[in-house]
Amino acid sequence: MPVPTPLRAAIVGTGGIAKSHLRALRSHADRVELVAAVDINGDAAEAFCAAAGGTATPYTDLDAMLAAERPDLVSICTPPTLHADQTATALRAGAWVLCEKPPCPSLAEYDAITAAEGAENTDEPGRAGPFASIVFQHRFGSGAVHVRRLLAEGALGRPLVAHCQTTWYRDTAYYAVPWRGRWATEGGGPAMGHGIHQNDLLLDLLGPWETVNAMAGRLVHDVETEDVSTALVRFRGGALATVVNSVLSPDEVSRIRIDCELATVELVHLYGHSNANWTITPAPGVPAEQAAAWRNFGADVPSGHGPQLGELLDAMAAGRRPRASGPDGRTSLEFTTALYKSAFTGRPVTSGSIGADDPYYTVLHGNAPGWAPEAPAESR
Structure with a gap:
């Protein structure tokens, strides 16, 4: 039909x-x-x-x-x-x-x-x-589609080092909205509500992640969730990455950089990207015509809904x-969950290890002391 x-x-x-x-x-x-x-x-x-x-x-x-x-x-x-x-x-x-x-x-x-x-x-x-x-x-702009194809085909060589940065700024007025900054209503802080876009694009470009080792802090805002997090990530293909999510950064930027054997790919933008936001820098010795082919992104389709x-x-x-549905859509949420678990337990977390019997499967704070919302006084 x-x-x-x-x-x-x-x-x-x-x-x-x-x-x-x-x-x-x-x-x-x-x-x-x-x-x-x-x-x-x-x-x-x-x-x-x-x-x-x-x-x-x-x-x-x-x-x-x-x-x-x-x-x-x-x-x-x-x-x-x-x-x-x-x-x-x-x-x-x-x-x-x-x-x-x-x-x-x-x-x-x-x-x-x-x-x-x-x-x-x-x-x-x-x-x-x-x-x-x-x-x-952000997966669906023409720049992301082009770079994903280059990486999948191995045209740029093996990915080695990556950086994923969502460093934004949110003031106290932003958190005056009642549901923001609360585990029960927002689900998490910048790792969940802000950086998840760039994190998702990084995972979409580099493929399955293997291990995450993270830290999180509540440095400025009077909220339940974190307002900054950092993580070290190992991908199944061997690449190592850093991930930073922040709402404390006056100089706002969203950035992904991937250093491969034959080229560095970098995306710099804020809330959306076009072809012009991507740069590809070839390694010494790469023929000019090859680098020019890599930089041919085709028709410009900016990322967006x-x-x-x-x-x-x-x-x-x-x-x-x-x-971005089913297992493919679940990938970024699993990564975010693992990031929180690592930050709140102080231990690395491996992909696929958070099962239904894990407290982090049900709530992203995992009932960790200092991060889980306090119970009402009458129930303590």
């Missing part, structure tokens, strides 16, 4: 990030249309629908919207603590999902999302799924699992 065109889409949560999802939908207006928006604040839902052009219907209840509109695709744009339940609800209603990062506050919740997905194998195109894809939009949505729509049409 072919997927109908245009697809019917709904947005859940009409805060700031919902605008990015709306722009993405508009960039594929020939394939998908917004039919509804949901927000517990009815006025906010109405205002969002009006700003979107007035053709979408506002709702204050997710279940009511799913029953009335039967959307093919649902974008989840609410705070992280709501992601798992809302994503699973949309999946069970038959909708595919594009869920904002971070996917959810724990591996346990992510695995519950995967359990709510549809079948993965089918002989009839258009009938697989539905699946839930996590917004890791639009390119990722395009790949998701392609997956829906083909009846296949999209990238």
Whole structure:
């Protein structure tokens, strides 16, 4: 059964990030249309629908919207603590999902999302799924696609050393929003809510990681979570990397650098990249024509929600699992979980070692003293 065109889409949560999802939908207006928006604040839902052009219907209840509109695709744009339940609800209603990062506050919740997905194998195109894809939009720009291909083909030689840096600045007003900086509602600090984008891109470029050894600190902000973390990472292919996540850095930058045998690849940007943000520096002795070929990125497609949505729509049409879903989407959350576990236990953590009986599987702070929220006085 072919997927109908245009697809019917709904947005859940009409805060700031919902605008990015709306722009993405508009960039594929020939394939998908917004039919509804949901927000517990009815006025906010109405205002969002009006700003979107007035053709979408506002709702204050997710279940009511799913029953009335039967959307093919649902974008989840609410705070992280709501992601798992809302994503699973949309999946069970038959909708595919594009869920904002971070996917959810724990591996346990992510695995519950995967359990709510549809079948993965089918002989009839258009009938697989539905699946839930996590917004890791930095993977989908043309620069990332080009560099991933060069690395996968071995064109640049073996990756040896890497640096991944998300050093941003957030003031006290930023943390005045009640759900930020709290384990129960945000899930984590900059390692989870900010650096996860660059960390995900690093993992996507270098492949499976093997071991992480991390530290975390709460140096400035009066929050439950960390406000800075650092980590040393060994990848299965042998490369060694440093990872820094911070909200204490006035000179803000997002950076990935990978030193390979034949070239250094570097990406420097802040919240999104185009081809111009990537540089490839050849090692001495590399022929000029070879270096020129490496630097030919082709048509410029900036990273963003639009390119990722395009790949998701392609997956829906083909009846296949999209990238950044299932095990592929879980990779970055597992890495973040391992980073926290290493930081709070003082020991290295290996990939695949956090099982369902591990306290870090359920909550990212793992009930570590000094990091877990204190119990109310009457229960102590």
